[in-house]
Amino acid sequence: MPTLPELVGLVLLDGIAEPRDPLRHIATAERIAGELDVLGDSLVGLFVEMARAEGCSWADIGAPRGLSRQGAQQRYAPLLARLTLDDLIRTDVLQHFDDATLGCLRHAQTRAAQLGHDTLDSGDLLLAVLDDPAGLAGTVIRALGTDPSAVRAALDHEPDQPDTIPSRTPPGIGPDARRAIDGAIAEAHGQNVAVAHLFLALLRAPGSPGGHALTAHGITRPAALAHILGLAGRPTQDPA
Template sequence: MSEMPALPELVGLVLLDGIAEPRDPVRQIAAAERIAGELSTLGESLVGFFVEMARAEGCSWTDIGAPRGLSRQGAQQRYAPLMAQLTIDDLIRTGVLDRFDDGALGCLRHAQGRAQRLGHDAVDSGDLLLAVLDDPAGLAGDVIRALGADPAEVRAALGQGADDDGPAAADGLARPAIGPDVRRAIDGAVTEAHGHGVAVGHLFLGLLRAPGSRAGQALTAYGITRQAALAQVLGLAGRTTGDQA
């Protein structure tokens, strides 16, 4: 195992933080607290990463919690907030998104880029819905129109402005984490795929599994529910289903 930063190294970071200004011992305390917070957050993200990896490999919350004396619910409550600190790239590395096709991954990256450009700490469901609506295949827009709504009005309900259509990347800005509503949409999309590859349509349905989220509220305000959208998605895909869950 590589060595962890020693105290003298961390002290040096604090001293360097204000090297261009007269020494201020009170300000140095604030700098030390900031660095300590960053280390704590990094450690939590490390744990979250390996919990995500275990989940991707089929471990249940019961499997994860039992060695730690935690119930299934206790393990989920303890570790879910740590998992929410991960980015799209982190989820790719853990294997969580292995079944996502290029279109679905592109939507997730597009949503991340939008949140990044806007300086947000996390990608929320509104960012993801806008990315799904921007998908070149246009499935979400077709579904919304088929249900008697206008995709432009849904965009407006999410507060998308004319300056929101910039590039997907933002140099010099930290990549935002995956917000809890987006994480639920990802899990919902996997469920919707029933063991098959996850496509953009599954992400759209995954968003509708959380009607209380920002995206869910924007859609349900126009009468777009998961059941109604599911029928349209399957119709557009040219197949029938017995799934009415």
């Protein structure tokens, strides 16, 4: 843990080449204090995530703290949104994701960071899936009568922001992006998670940015699943 004198030193070192300004020191101290708060929340969130990955329920997590299942979820779920992709890898949440799917997640994270976003959402995930070199999502979308570029246009409409400064830290995993990741794990039924599973998971939440962009163009999970199973030469019946 940094000591108070060490933190004071950090404040005084900031802008040391400039004339001493006590008002700037206050602003610097507030910024560092905020960064420490975020770091602390990420630390707690990381260990909550590790407990969940090991099978602990929200009720298990809340019980020692006198919290109900709902209370634990309300207290800790926001902290999970601060976790980054590397944090999820560290906690083994993504241990069954194949290289292509991890590549999609990293591509989505890079895009969100370049836009200066604090969190990754399902829209970022869908654009990354559409950019997948294998092109499965585009193949399915075209087979269902829609132009993938129309789906992309529903999401990829960020205005020109020449003054936007890319985030210095990787964006966290937003709630709807996390639901898509969990949904992809469920879609895989214990097997390795492929890009197709992530695509289907986005369709599980039609109200999310990614899910809405698809369903608004008539792309539904049952239709997409049937086509994917057909491409794989398997019976077109949902195993779930």
